[in-house]
Amino acid sequence: xTGISRAPALVLDVQDGYLDRLLMTPIRxxxxxxxxxVADVAVAMGLTIPILIVGFAIGVRFDTGxxxxxxxxxxxxxxxxxxxxxxxAIALKTGNPAAVNSSFLLFFPFLFLTTSYVPRSxxxxxxxxxxxxxxxxxxxxxxxxxxxxxxxxGDLGKAALAIGIVSLVSMSLCFGAxxxxxxxx
Numbered sequence: 001x002t003g004i005s006r007a008p009a010l011v012l013d014v015q016d017g018y019l020d021r022l023l024m025t026p027i028r029x030x031x032x033x034x035x036x037x038v039a040d041v042a043v044a045m046g047l048t049i050p051i052l053i054v055g056f057a058i059g060v061r062f063d064t065g066x067x068x069x070x071x072x073x074x075x076x077x078x079x080x081x082x083x084x085x086x087x088x089a090i091a092l093k094t095g096n097p098a099a100v101n102s103s104f105l106l107f108f109p110f111l112f113l114t115t116s117y118v119p120r121s122x123x124x125x126x127x128x129x130x131x132x133x134x135x136x137x138x139x140x141x142x143x144x145x146x147x148x149x150x151x152x153x154g155d156l157g158k159a160a161l162a163i164g165i166v167s168l169v170s171m172s173l174c175f176g177a178x179x180x181x182x183x184x185x
Contacts (some may be wrong), residue, residue, distance in 0.1 A: 005080075006036040007087030014095040019181070029178055033088060037081055044080035047114055048073045060147060068146040072130050075146075075159060077141055082163050083107070085170025092177035135162035 011034075013019040022032055052129050062068040090103045113127065113137040125133050129145065142159020145152040 089173035
């Protein structure tokens with residue numbers, strides 16, 4: 001669910017001057033971004049469901065049952081929201097569609113420098129060191145524990161902490177860029 005974002009739509013609003021017109025209304029600035037973010041969460045949840053259906057079709061079963069499936073969808077949606085903040089920050093700061101569209105390429109390597117394809121025990125050297133500090137590693141660990149292994153609260157807590165840290169950074173950048181755009185007016 002990494003990369004699901006309405007930041008390209010927001011940057012078009014910036015370019016067309018629509019965002020400036022919205023900023024002149026009595027609408028709270030936070031509501032402008034929250035509307036986009038709620039849509040992102042809905043899309044992420046909607047895209048997670050077909051992935052789960054394909055998984056069930058090929059024999060994947062959740063050791064955590066229906067609540068685990070709901071937890072899986074929730075973690076995926078929260079990760080999508082946390083990561084989307086970077087795109088919004090770039091959209092608000094630059095107002096450039098090319099910058100927003102290419103921003104995913106900056107973060108793309110971090111998706112592969114994880115345990116997504118190889119168990120952590122098999123990663124050594126610099127790749128192991130990067131995977132150990134990469135928040136995606138802990139997200140994947142939390143998602144995997146919902147599928148097999150049962151309710152491993154330590155792994156789920158690490159996944160939630162990883163989402164929280166990425167959210168803190170991305171949303172700080174995002175809301176800081178909104179404040180900057182509001183001041184520039």
